[in-house]
Amino acid sequence: MKKIIVPIDFSEHSEFALEAAVKLAKPNNAEILALHMLEMSDAVLNSTDSEQQQKAVFFLKLAEKRFNEFLDKPYLKDANITPIVKHFKVFSEVNDVANEQGADLIIMGSHGTSGLSEIFVGSNTEKVVRNADVPVLVLKHKLDKNDLKNVVFASDFSIESLAVYKKASKLFNTLNAKLHLLHVNLPSDRFRSTNEIDETVSDFLMKADGNLDNLKHINFVSDYTVERGVLNFANKLGADLIAVSTHGRTGISHFFEGSISEDIANHAILPVMTFKM
Known part of the structure; x- marks a missing residue:
């Protein structure tokens, strides 16, 4: 196993996924691709208007700053981690990144431990699993074991x-x-x-x-x-x-x-x- 993708939405559950990736990556010296999906409309991204372009740059810089802060964790100190920011609007495109990068595994955190709602239905996790050509590891809790x-x-x-x-x-x-x-x-x-x-x-x-x-x-x-x-x-x-x-x-x-x-x-x-x- 050489590459693991972890989609990051800054939630507690995406941190569960990131920690699990570190535990699974280290024995194999695998690279972790921390992927943040920046949901921006085509109108903003492709606009020729200077004000819209400035707005796009602002949101990109803001996302990168928050992303870097999120990745500033003690357990990531010795990890081989690469941050990636993509301007996708839908999580189904995580599979495109997986194919581009030759990833072996996608790890995602997901809600729904209470059983009151189905964790996949209508969720980003469902979109990733539905479209992923590579295996997807879904976590509801922190992975305690190494x-x-x-x-x-x-x-x-x-x-x-x-x-x-x-x-x-x-x-x-x-x-x-x-x-x-x-x-x-x-x-x-x-x-x-x-x-x-x-x-x-x-x-x-x-x-x-x-x-x-x-x-x-x-x-x-x-x-x-x-x-x-x-x-x-x-x-x-x-x-x-x-x-x-x-x-x-x-x-x-x-x-x-x-x-x-x-x-x-x-x-x-x-x-x-x-x-x-």
Whole structure:
């Protein structure tokens, strides 16, 4: 992992993300790109009027000053951090910066810990996750640990999930994290017997890894919903992170049916990392 992007809006939650980036970047000597999205209208940015141009320069200087003050933190002293100010109006364009810079990960802080409102719906986090080609780590709280040792990655082990699994395996291997693969069996028309799950998982791992070495890391649980199964398993395991896959074309979609990824990301207390399918 060489580059991590952290969108900064000067909130407490963006500071959670920045601190987490430092903890994950240092072992890999990765560069942190602290990105501030300066929301200015095209009328101001492209105006030929001298007064409007002066106004644009004023806001740019003000944003840079506040940005530099925000980045003046003791924990950033030895970090390899690069501030970037972009004149974008929408957070979906964070993906453009990620692609330009060849970033490996985006880290964002997000609200919604009370459960009274969904953290993604209509939020900047949703826009980033929906459009990001790289993984996005979403935090609701300060990341207390310096590393992520145990990661729960839930999957239906379908062919469509192969690319995401490979991407997740590569990233978590870089972070020296142990990947706990999880299948949630439901008492519905999607119920599968133990033999059926074994066959599906074995076929999946042979296609993905070319061997069955990770079969020992597969976990089966039964529950009434996939969300409950994932959250209960993660809590029982004492996991540090939950990883889910998303469909960018439909927003925060999911790897099964319904709004599973969205529900997990909204209701999990643990950090959640999304991977675009």
